[in-house]
Amino acid sequence: MQKLLINGKRELSGSIKISGSKNASLPILAATILCDKVKLKNVPLVKDIFTMLELLRFIGLSATIQKKNGIIQVKSNKKNIKTLAPYNLVKTMRAGVLVLGPLVAKYKKAKISLPGGCAIGTRPVNLHLFALKKLGAKIKIKNGYIVAEAKNGLYGADIKFPSISVGATENAILAAFNAKGKTILRNCAIEPEVKDLIKFLNKLGGKVLIKGRKISISGSTKNLNTTITHEIIFDRIELGTYMIAAALVGKKIILNRIDPKIVKKEIEILKKMGVRLKVNKTSIEIIKSLEIKKINIETKPYPGFPTDLQAQLMVLMIKAKGKSKIKENIFENRFMHVPELKRMGANIEIKNKTAIINGPSKLTGAEVMATDLRASVSLVLAGLVADNRTIINRIYHLERGYELLEKKLKNCKARIKRI
Ligand code: UD1
Numbered sequence: 066m067q068k069l070l071i072n073g074k075r076e077l078s079g080s081i082k083i084s085g086s087k088n089a090s091l092p093i094l095a096a097t098i099l100c101d102k103v104k105l106k107n108v109p110l111v112k113d114i115f116t117m118l119e120l121l122r123f124i125g126l127s128a129t130i131q132k133k134n135g136i137i138q139v140k141s142n143k144k145n146i147k148t149l150a151p152y153n154l155v156k157t158m159r160a161g162v163l164v165l166g167p168l169v170a171k172y173k174k175a176k177i178s179l180p181g182g183c184a185i186g187t188r189p190v191n192l193h194l195f196a197l198k199k200l201g202a203k204i205k206i207k208n209g210y211i212v213a214e215a216k217n218g219l220y221g222a223d224i225k226f227p228s229i230s231v232g233a234t235e236n237a238i239l240a241a242f243n244a245k246g247k248t249i250l251r252n253c254a255i256e257p258e259v260k261d262l263i264k265f266l267n268k269l270g271g272k273v274l275i276k277g278r279k280i281s282i283s284g285s286t287k288n289l290n291t292t293i294t295h296e297i298i299f300d301r302i303e304l305g306t307y308m309i310a311a312a313l314v315g316k317k318i319i320l321n322r323i324d325p326k327i328v329k330k331e332i333e334i335l336k337k338m339g340v341r342l343k344v345n346k347t348s349i350e351i352i353k354s355l356e357i358k359k360i361n362i363e364t365k366p367y368p369g370f371p372t373d374l375q376a377q378l379m380v381l382m383i384k385a386k387g388k389s390k391i392k393e394n395i396f397e398n399r400f401m402h403v404p405e406l407k408r409m410g411a412n413i414e415i416k417n418k419t420a421i422i423n424g425p426s427k428l429t430g431a432e433v434m435a436t437d438l439r440a441s442v443s444l445v446l447a448g449l450v451a452d453n454r455t456i457i458n459r460i461y462h463l464e465r466g467y468e469l470l471e472k473k474l475k476n477c478k479a480r481i482k483r484i
Contacts, residue, residue, distance in 0.1 A: 156178065260298075
């Protein structure tokens with residue numbers, strides 16, 4: 066099994082081009098079930114995307130990738146469609162459940178494996194099913210599968226989510242888009258990735274509007290028979306990860322191809338921590354930090370601070386003077402990186418949903434491993450700032466979501482390699 070080897074304490078400089086967003090690409094790929102021909106640009110070529118393409122091909126769509134420029138083309142064959150998402154594909158990537166909405170909407174039925182729990186929590190799909198039922202689907206759980214049917218198609222409805230979920234909002238939008246009549250969804254997730262999905266759907270001739278946390282959908286069922294082209298938004302979590310890397314070990318790092326307006330919260334928090342950054346129109350420049358200050362934060366749905374950057378920010382807190390706190394409000398089990406960071410020398414206590422980080426601590430390299438994507442990348446950040454050598458195991462987690470991680474860091478002079 067491959068590992069990453071990092072020799073830390075090397076000052077980084079250079080520029081990094083931020084990739085397209087994995088979490089925006091996945092629901093848009095699920096949306097291609099509703100289309101004839103789609104051309105997607107700026108798709109990050111990471112494991113989760115390949116798994117989603119495998120699922121689309123299993124369903125009966127044809128999908129091709131131009132690896133050189135991240136272009137994916139998907140065509141609907143219309144014939145031989147299987148309305149099934151099998152366990153082996155959904156278990157490795159929970160976003161597989163996003164094909165539920167489009168399949169039921171277009172083909173009036175779907176059988177989707179329940180994704181089960183994962184390292185960061187139980188991750189139920191009750192909110193996805195709640196919305197589909199309100200749109201008229203009959204749903205049963207049988208042998209570990211969601212079996213959904215809407216014999217007469219789906220109908221628009223007025224739905225208020227009891228709590229905010231990114232995936233359930235996306236699944237509901239996708240289902241409602243092909244339903245008869247207008248749907249209003251309330252208490253929605255309004256992450257930039259949800260907005261990118263809406264931007265894509267509006268190119269198909271429908272009308273999806275967003276106002277606060279309310280989304281109204283007047284869908285489109287017509288086949289356009291032209292190719293819909295869409296460029297995926299940049300990956301704000303990848304940007305945040307490299308902003309933190311730059312704050313930890315950067316001399317001068319420029320992060321390109323981004324829109325700073327989307328990461329206002331992250332910029333505000335890093336500035337409060339004393340990180341010196343210059344915000345340009347499509348890039349952010351980070352200059353060597355003089356002193357990192359403590360801070361208390363909570364993870365929240367967008368526009369709050371993202372749970373997907375919590376583990377990475379914790380590494381910066383280890384270098385801050387004083388007691389910092391992180392309250393994790395989104396997932397119940399998302400401090401899996403803490404024992405590994407402690408093995409590297411961090412002083413962190415966990416009390417219920419809150420991690421208390423006593424800094425600054427000196428980190429020293431160790432052999433470590435993590436059980437999810439963002440926890441794994443936090444160990445890469447720790448390795449970059451630690452003395453000596455860090456070996457990261459189970460790097461397949463990183464491959465799920467970070468495009469060209471080693472290359473991007475190596476280009477900035479990091480001493481990192483795969484063994
Ligand atoms: C998406 C992101 C993930 C991110 C998360 C929160 C993708 C592919 N993944 O995941 O990287 O960490 O948003 O920003 O975009 N919940 C329920 N019932 C449901 C659905 C969710 O109780 O039916 C709960 C979850 O357990 C969690 C919370 O709602 O506690 C938020 O989860 P959700 O926003 O749905 O996350 P995902 O869409 O799975």
